[in-house]
Amino acid sequence: MIPTESATLIAQNTMIAADGLSSTKIKVLVFEDGLIQKITGGDVITLTTTAGSLGTVTDNGDGTYTAELTSSMIEETAVISGTLNGNSIVLTASVSFGVARLSTFTTTLPLNEQFDPAVTSYTASVANAVDSFKVNPGTVSGERVKLTRIIDGWGYTLTANNESAGITIYNEGPNDFTFTVEGAFQRPTVYTVTIDRQRSAKLTDMKTTVPNFAFDPNKVNYSAVLFNNTTTLTPTFEVGTTVKVSINGSALSPIHSGDPVTVPISGGGKEEIVLFHVTESGKAERQYSYRIIGK
Structure with a gap:
């Protein structure tokens, strides 16, 4: 029927x-x-x-x-x-x-793996001198990418396909960034990129008789005007760190942590340049400069 x-x-x-x-x-x-x-x-x-x-x-x-x-x-x-x-x-x-995914992902840094839309975690190791990079995440039509820097929550949304984004690598060591791909009626996919920036050798502290030399391990250039005849700079640093000092271009001489460095002040507007050259195995070298003008 x-x-x-x-x-x-x-x-x-x-x-x-x-x-x-x-x-x-x-x-x-x-x-x-x-x-x-x-x-x-x-x-x-x-x-x-x-x-x-x-x-x-x-x-x-x-x-x-x-x-x-x-x-x-x-x-x-x-x-x-x-x-x-x-x-x-x-x-x-x-x-x-x-599922919303990246279709392509290009960056000025070499990632440790060739990009695969199904792989959601990537890493790259960079020299200490590298403090920024650019990315171009590619998506299919209608999807958007939210870029977030994990350390401080900074980020913004890229709405155009292959829109370029410039990113600052603030910290030495691992820096994590996420790229969240969203699309209408799709499950978001989160890609994590970790940039491991080489650490640098550093002084841990600097005691000084100079009044406006507040020390910051990440700040390398200092200057002051003094009327004194002499001043002292006393650096401290970790075991395994080598520090050599020069005054006005003299040969670099090694010092121990806590050794005071006496700097003569000539006056008459003459500059005294004190350099602390800091090295440590496996880390980038760092140089601290103290510029003192005698009056």
Whole structure:
């Protein structure tokens, strides 16, 4: 016997995020006598899906039936099929479960791995002199990338595909950055890039009779005007660090941590230049300069 009824499957959204939470309605429209839509319920509808999960079919009492399709955590396409009163519904419906990913990722720094959209963690080691880099994250149309520097939460959103971003590497050692790719009806993907900037040799402190030489291990140039005949600079540093000092271009001489360095002040506007050359195995060299003008 040829069925006099037929049905059509319609997905409210053809793409939802592959997050195991997002869902869309699957609607069944029942027709009788060709293309006349029924306005009453009572039909037996079954639905199955190749991916995700389907909720119970609800009879809306008006010739339509609905069920909720929930996504999986996998980027895949669900094909929904069904039966009407025991007969197969000819046409199916499809819903894609989407994941927003970078399509390309170029940077002025050499990453330790060649970029793969499925790999979400990358590292690069750079010399101490490298304090910035640029990135160009590429996406498919309509996606955006949020760039965040982990240490201070700084960041902004790149809305254009392959938009260039300049990033400062503030700290020695590891610096972490994240690139969160977002798209409509898609699960975001977070890429983490760690830039390991070479550490440099440093003084730990500098005691001085110069009044405005407040010491900062990361500050290397100091200057002051003095009326004294002499002043002293007393550096301290960790075991394993080598420090050599020169005054006005004299040969560099090694000193011990806590050794005071006496600097004669000539007066008459003459400059006295004191250099502390700091080295340590495996670290970048650093030089501190003290410029003292005698009056």
